[in-house]
Amino acid sequence: MLCIVISNEKISQNSPLFKNNFLGELSKREKTAFSLVLESSLIAGPADFIAGMNNSPSDVSSMQSADTGVVIAFKDSVVTISGLDGVQANELLYFESGASGIALNLEYNIVKALVFGGANSVRTLEAVRRSKVVMRVGVGYNILGRVVNPLGVAIDGLGDVKFEQFLPIERKAPGVITRKKINQSVETGLKVVDSLVPIGRGQRELILGDRKTGKTTIAVDAILNQLNAKAKFRDTISCIYVAVGKRMAEIIRITRLLKQRGVMFYTAIIVARASDPASLQFIAPYSACTMAEYFTYRGDHALIIYDDLTRHADAYRQLSLLLRRPVGREAYPGDIFYLHSRLLERAVKLSIAYGGGSLTALPVVETVQGDVSAYIPTNVISITDGQIYLDLNRHQEGVRPAVDPGLSVSRVGSSAQARLMKKLAGSLKLELAQFREVEQFSKFGSELDPTTRRLLIRGRLMVDLLKQPRNKPVSSYVQIFILFIASSKFFEENVLSVSGIDTDAYFKHLITHIEYLTAFMPLKVAFEETPGITDAIILEFLLLAHLQAFFSEQALDLSVATGADAYYAWHSGLYGDSIDSAVRGAVSVADDLNKS
Secondary structure, three states: OOEEEEOOEEEEOOOHHHHHHHOOOOOHHHHHHHHHHHHHOOOOOHHHHHHHHHOOHHHHHHOOOOOEEEEEEEEOOEEEEEEOOOOOOOEEEEEOOOOEEEEEEEOOOEEEEEEOOOHHHOOOOOEEEEEEEEOEEEEOHHHOOOEEOOOOOEOOOOOOOOOOEEEEOOOOOOOOOOEOOOOOEEOOOOHHHHHHOOEEOOOEOEEEEOOOOOHHHHHHHHHHHHHHHHHOOOOOEEEEEEEEEEOHHHHHHHHHHHHHOOOHHHEEEEEEEOOOOHHHHHHHHHHHHHHHHHHHOOOOEEEEEEEOHHHHHHHHHHHHHHOOOOEOHHHOEOOHHHHHHHHHOOOEEEOHHHOOOEEEEEEEEEOOOOOOOOHHHHHHHHHOOEEEEEOHHHHHOOOOOOEOOOOOEEOOHHHHOOHHHHHHHHHHHHHHHHHHHHHHHHOOOOOOOHHHHHHHHHHHHHHHHOOOOOOOOOOHHHHHHHHHHHOOHHHHHHHOOOOOOOHHHHHHHHHHHHHHHHHHOOHHHHOOOOOOOOHHHHHHHHHHHHHHHHHHHHHHOOOOOOOHHHHHHHHHHHHOHHHHHHHHHHHHHHHHHHHO
16 A cells, blocks of 8 residues: 555555546646645644545545635745746735745746734645735835834834834835936935035935944944034935844944934834844845835935845845755856846936935945955945945955945936035045055155155045044034045144144034134124235134144043033134123023023
8 A cells, every 4th residue: 555654654556536536537737736735745744744645536626716726835034836827927915824935936826925914823735815916015204213124014012013004015106207317415424425425316326235334334324414414404305224144233233323323213214134034134135125115106215224235145145045046156046136136226316397306215235355247246336336345355454434435426416516626536546545645655664755755644634534433413504514624734733744743633623713713703803903904814823823722622532522611712812802791602602591
């Protein structure tokens, strides 16, 4: 007697499926179902398998129709379904156990689908029904300030999200007619990014680098800096952060940081953890993009961060292998390029006739040992409008953000850059390029002429000026002011001539000095007794006065607050009693305001 033994339980050849199969009485569809049920025995439990063997072909066929089907195999998050003859691609499916899924492969007699919620409850021979709509996700302003999964289910413990409407997760990218030239900037608050590789609203700027080089930090700083843009009465940018394949501890750290800084009111976090099924990680970027597009097509501005697309590609590769799709380079399927291109092409700057909104995309890609010529990095580089490359060696040397000015480029954003910043950044790029070239020769230890030595000193200073602590974005006007002063003749002749000066402390003190002057006292008061002085001399007098006050404070080891008397004493000696009385009166007014 022919029998199969599974977990010490025997199934006789008299079972209906076995008997009819050997007698040749099964149809082609039933034979396909029979072979898949046998295959599913390697995964399903013995009870499910035995129940399936003991069912008759008529029982299975009766459960199948154009709108219903039967689960005949289940591997990880991929389900094989018999029936569903009328199903369409990307259609939402409902399982009898309460799980939901999406139809992906439409094959002859069978449908292969992905399961999202409740994947552990799916069983063989379970009924499946169509929803007759493509996969959709909830959108609306209520998503801001919340942490949800790619299905729109809140996971932050604050209750359900009340969506305004539901939109498909897949959407055709806008055409050329609806687009407009990028003319507004996205201020990230990072000096090296805003000056060398600026980002415009509607641009796609790739952030790539090795593991632990600060890719996520750049993206989070861009979110934090939007609070400064809002304070300057500019159009608010709604930020969507998509975490794909990240550890929950890292997601909690980012969420806690955003809440502490008070920026969650314009930020939403879409989470597909590393422990979640590959199907959730696969749809996470598309669901988040639909949520961000809701703001864009209402005339608002949105920033979406995909962190990261390497994990997204790995999840799609896993699903493709389970779906038995043909493999290509590095075992990725053939449509891996289309996977990311159709996602990133949805970034747009709309024309005024279509609302004037924008969607800026910052995809993150991880490299291995700095290899930017790998498969996924080259794919995304060719799709995007520029890249910010983070060098591991620079990161280990303490240059943070570790942006490599040589490999980083922005092909669009410079058109939206401020005029003065664009002018200053042009000379900065040239200086850094010359410094990198000369620095290689200086390592040989040969004698250097004064011009080369001066170029090295200034190059190292500019590299130090572009350093920045994490999660501390700098306003645009401060960045322009620092670059302007650093490129001035006064800075070169006075500040650079002092050995061992702390440039960070100098500029911090200088910004405080300028803020006092501009906030509490008109500039004409400072020079009412010195008529006929040109603007350049006025600026030099201001800088010289501050430099003397700074040296005095450093020598006395005083803080800005305690050294106020010595600070303003220098102004009295340089400009007379008028400026001293004006500044002291402004300080008293400021004290009264602070007390009130």
